[in-house]
Amino acid sequence: MRILLLGGTSFIGRTIAERALREGDAVTLFGRGRTGAGLFPDVPRLIGDRDTDDYGALAAGEWDAVVDLSGYLPRHVDRAMDALGDRVGRYLFVSSHAVYVQEGLSAGNDEDSPLRDALRGEVAVLDNDTYGPSKVACEEDVVARFGSRATIVRPCRVAGPYDNQNPVTYWVRRGARGGWVALPGDPDQPVQIVDARDLAALVLRLVRDDRGGAFNAVGPADPTTLGALIRACARLGGTDIEIVPVPGPPPPLFPLVRPRSQWMGQRRGGARARAAGMPATPLETTLADIAAWDRSTGLPPLGRGYTAAEEAAVLARRAPGA
Structure with missing residues (x-):
């Protein structure tokens, strides 16, 4: 598959890129070029900056799927989708468990659990009050634009080699x-923590199977x-x-x-992701x-x-x- 990764290659993006390349996918990387610049020397790199709306490098090219790892504000995903137009098949957005309401839950709560209210516009700081609601807005915009060709993955705390948050x-x-x-x-x-390699396996399985919907990536x-x-x-x-x-x-x-x-x-439920092929x-x-x-x-x-x-x-x- 032709896969475009939007985001750096320091942790999750690096893990996904490694697996995709190992399994024969044609990967293109888009980012600022500040992390992992020496990695994947044979992989095309498109340089841009989502914070400054610099998407010129995406003006040409076609991909079967885009995996968005660095969309934190609705502006990020909206501008990326504008730049890509109809030149991408499926849009997989890596979101977060922070989109869910944080209290009043029961064990096994799943993808149908209530979400926090979407937060639109610019925010000064992405923190507990703004990060999750901004991700909700990103999800809404991806689904509104891509419909059945939208996939949302909501990881819990991700862990594994290359973890830069520690x-x-x-x-x-x-x-x-x-x-x-x-x-x-x-x-x-x-x-709950999910191994980054299990998350990568899920992401790639979903785009290869052309499967839409929302999935909790938990472990x-x-x-x-x-x-x-x-x-x-x-x-x-x-x-x-x-x-x-x-x-x-x-x-x-x-x-x-x-x-x-x-x-x-x-204590979130992960049955949907397991059924889709996420390992443990x-x-x-x-x-x-x-x-x-x-x-x-x-x-x-x-x-x-x-x-x-x-x-x-x-x-x-x-x-x-x-």
């Missing part, structure tokens, strides 16, 4: 250190909790740990920690591959979670049994 990498590293582990949350909190196959994930990271690292819950609100954006009111957002990489395999990739990068600072000094200070105030 929430799971934090716990892989922390488990490997062992000892008392400060957790500013509840170990029983549900957690792992067996429900897990934050405490179980941390303990799996410790087993991977060959260490012993004791999780120490820390009372009070967590630091902002602490890796994988969610308020109790949003726990059922970590075991959690232990995902964690092991993240650890191997992380070591290969030289273990750079993550910028998330506690530093070692911060955690030591927290643990000094909150020892097990205190």
Whole structure:
């Protein structure tokens, strides 16, 4: 297939491109050219910038499918669709679970769960209040323009090699250190993460099957909790740990920690995506591959979670049994 990827090649886009090329697809990349410039030297690269409405590089060419990885505002998808016109078959938009209402859910909530109100126009900051609603508007515009040729994929937290946001990498590293582990949350909190390679397999299966509709990309196959994930990271690292819950609100954006009111957002149903052919990489395999990739990068600072000094200070105030 002729596939156009809109977005960078730092993480999810890189994973999709690798699989598509391995399986014989003709891939074209569109982006600013700032990430992964040395990757895929034989793949055509079209340079543009969605933030400045620079889509001139898309003025020519035809593709069987476009996979939109970098549409965050309705303007992004609207301008891309204007530029592509009728020269693309299917439009697959990679959205987010942030489109769903965040509270009042039950376990197994699926693609028919209520969405947040769409937010249109420019926003100063994409945060919890604006990111999901902006993605809802993007979804609406793609479906309005492409109809039955529109596909929406809503991933939960994506993890795997090349992850440049690092929430799971934090716990892989922390488990490997062992000892008392400060957790500013509840170990029983549900957690859903999807392996980026499973997401890539789903995306490519959907465009090859020319299948429309919305699909939750969730994992792992067996429900897990934050405490179980941390303990799996410790087993991977060959260490012993004791999780120490820390009372009070967590630091902002602490890796994988969610308020109790949003726990059922970590229990979404993924039957539709499984039926469409999405595989289910075991959690232990995902964690092991993240650890191997992380070591290969030289273990750079993550910028998330506690530093070692911060955690030591927290643990000094909150020892097990205190």
